[in-house]
Amino acid sequence: MDEGALIEHIDALRRASVRPVVVGISGYCGSGKSTLARSVVAALPGAVRMRGDDFLDPVRSHRRSTDWDGVERTRLVDEVLAPLRTGIQSTFRRFDWARGELSAPEPVPATDLLVVDLIGLFHPESLPALDLTVWCDVDLETAAERGMARDRRLVRSHDEPWRQVWVPNERDFEHAYAPKEHSAVMYSTR
Structure with missing residues (x-):
């Protein structure tokens, strides 16, 4: 599905729903999840993006794990997705990467369309809280090369974590959970 058709599909879901719609965008690291999420939110007035990085533990997300242990899916569901879908006002805590800890609670934005982009999102802990699941479809090697190039442009030295942690984590997660x-x-980012 191309971007225009995806936006039309999401807008139709939104108009047909009696409660807020949650769109989950996932894919490999470097696959274009954030770029797509920003485009969807820009095209649909009133939509809100929930950044996946706000639900990553920076220490655990840099360790090998078979289920992307550093992705705090339970916190995302409990603090944001479940309350939003049921119409309950709630607060959530972003992970403050500079301080290495959770920030002070802030209100979950009021919206009828929330777009979440996050690695490891299509997992049994979070799938029930998603109304539409979108996979940024590109092979792992291409996604990793794009991610490493992005990090180099941002003057981040992440080549070793990409090779030693993130790519193996992606393979393990795919094997265990078939996201x-x-x-x-399927949204092609090739």
């Missing part, structure tokens, strides 16, 4: 199979929409 592509839980995607209602």
Whole structure:
């Protein structure tokens, strides 16, 4: 599905729903999740993006794990997705990367369309809280090369974590949870 068709599909879901719609965008590190999420939110007035990086523990996300242990899916569901979908006002805590800890609670933005972009999102802990699942479809090697190039442009020295942690974590997560199979929409970022 191309971007225009995806935006039309999301808008139709939003108009047909009696409660807020949660769109989950996932894919490999470097696959274009954040870029797509920003485009969707820019195209649909009133939509809100919830950054996946706000739900990553910077220490645990730099360690090997078979289920992306550093992705705090339970916190995302409990603090943001479940309350939003049921119409309950709630607060959440972003991870403050500069301080290395959770920030002070802030209100979950009021919206009828929330777009979440996050690695490891299509997991049994969070799938029930997503109304539409979108996979940024590109092979792992290409995604990793793009991610490493992005990090170099941002003057981040992450080549070793990419090779030693993040790419192996992606392979393990794919083997254990088959995230592509839980995607209602395949969005090509090739």
